[in-house]
Amino acid sequence: MKVEDIKNIAVLGAGLMGHGIAQVCAMAGYKVWMRDIKQEFLDSGMQKIQWSLSKLVEKQKISEAAAKETIGRITATLDLKEAAKNADIVIEAIPEVMSLKQETFKELDKICPPHTILASNTSSLSITEMAKATKRPDKVVGMHFFNPPQIMRLVEVIYGEKTSDDTAKVTYDLAKKLGKEPVYCRKDVPGFIANRVMTPPGIFFCWLISEGVIKPEEIDSVLHLRAGQPMGALGLMDYTGIDTNYHVMKFFEEREPSKFKVPPVIEKLFKEGKLGVKTGEGFYKYPEKKWQVPSAWNENTAKAAEQKFQPFWGIYLSVNIAAELIANNVATPEDVDKAVKLGFNMPFGVLELADSFGIDVVVQQLEELAKKYGNIDNLKALLTPHPLLKEMVKKGELGKKAGKGFYKY
Numbered sequence: 001m002k003v004e005d006i007k008n009i010a011v012l013g014a015g016l017m018g019h020g021i022a023q024v025c026a027m028a029g030y031k032v033w034m035r036d037i038k039q040e041f042l043d044s045g046m047q048k049i050q051w052s053l054s055k056l057v058e059k060q061k062i063s064e065a066a067a068k069e070t071i072g073r074i075t076a077t078l079d080l081k082e083a084a085k086n087a088d089i090v091i092e093a094i095p096e097v098m099s100l101k102q103e104t105f106k107e108l109d110k111i112c113p114p115h116t117i118l119a120s121n122t123s124s125l126s127i128t129e130m131a132k133a134t135k136r137p138d139k140v141v142g143m144h145f146f147n148p149p150q151i152m153r154l155v156e157v158i159y160g161e162k163t164s165d166d167t168a169k170v171t172y173d174l175a176k177k178l179g180k181e182p183v184y185c186r187k188d189v190p191g192f193i194a195n196r197v198m199t200p201p202g203i204f205f206c207w208l209i210s211e212g213v214i215k216p217e218e219i220d221s222v223l224h225l226r227a228g229q230p231m232g233a234l235g236l237m238d239y240t241g242i243d244t245n246y247h248v249m250k251f252f253e254e255r256e257p258s259k260f261k262v263p264p265v266i267e268k269l270f271k272e273g274k275l276g277v278k279t280g281e282g283f284y285k286y287p288e289k290k291w292q293v294p295s296a297w298n299e300n301t302a303k304a305a306e307q308k309f310q311p312f313w314g315i316y317l318s319v320n321i322a323a324e325l326i327a328n329n330v331a332t333p334e335d336v337d338k339a340v341k342l343g344f345n346m347p348f349g350v351l352e353l354a355d356s357f358g359i360d361v362v363v364q365q366l367e368e369l370a371k372k373y374g375n376i377d378n379l380k381a382l383l384t385p386h387p388l389l390k391e392m393v394k395k396g397e398l399g400k401k402a403g404k405g406f407y408k409y
């Protein structure tokens, strides 16, 4: 199948992600069947699509006629068979529960024509496991949108163990037709690309806090005042929710216990219900349950903390885990950087930064961190420089200054 053969798309789930994905597909001209399990969920999804389209009309991004046509292309249904029987691709955005996804994929396998691609928008579950519920594992693929799908441009196209190149390519091409910027994630690794690369720094910082090496306001004063990060690292966790961060870290721990472990400070805050801004307290206090820069962040704290914390430590950890993705042929340097830039609104990719710092500097800094903090739980696994980085240093591929690193100059 080629992307041009796709005419009909089924989107399962009309929730936060599903309604947005359905809207994006309909705006690109596809006929869409959006399925949920209760009429009220369908109604709420359709209302949100209407609202979003009316905003686009208001801003003169689309005409009123185009908005009407878009809505006209979406059929909301409770009937899985009706939604999927003529679909060329199904994009599943139902709750993040493996048994539910497997049941659904098994049903879809029976209902859908043989050519239909079954894509999952899962953020964390294994595509390979979902594919096992079907007799077409070559046609099962990850299609990971970011929230909100109407705005975020990144889509990760994830291979399960048996996903065919054809399936991945059609999914990639479809993402482009939807106006997105896809990247290939060629293996089903926990966190895929963007979340995998961006998780280790937070885990590291929280372990340092757990062990009493440093205080949250010391890390964040440096990140805020020296590296221009508006919310710091721990402030950002308070903002996105300690519960969300706990679940992400727990997921990594369960999938890869040799590498990741939930830091005690996160576990404690989570169990005490200190979930961040929304509950009025997390790492910091928010009396009005609204985000504000904590008063503990200041120049004096930053100055004192500079002796024990440097703003680029997090980047070194991200580079380290990105090196593993590249060495294992999971992703190219270009796709790693595209994923972190688009997924996390970063101005630079972590590998672009590595090339600017110098790969030798990254290795040396990681070695120092491993020596200092590698004995804390399993931080050694995150801090020990990946063999690919050491090999690059040996070959003189030191980054910009050498004309070659992850990129050529």
Ligand SMILES: NC(=O)c1ccc[n+]([C@@H]2O[C@H](COP(=O)([O-])OP(=O)(O)OC[C@H]3O[C@@H](n4cnc5c(N)ncnc54)[C@H](O)[C@@H]3O)[C@@H](O)[C@H]2O)c1
Binding pocket: 012, 013, 014, 015, 016, 017, 018, 035, 036, 037, 038, 041, 092, 093, 094, 095, 096, 104, 121, 122, 123, 124, 144, 145, 146, 147
């Ligand atoms: N929320 C995010 O930021 C985000 C980002 C990327 C990916 N995801 C992934 O997208 C998926 C959906 O997440 P969400 O945040 O939209 O969840 P959500 O709870 O907002 O929506 C899920 C919807 O699926 C419906 N549903 C349940 N069983 C169903 C079934 N059998 N068939 C059809 N619909 C069914 C529910 O009624 C609900 O409306 C998850 O796999 C999640 O990991 C979420």
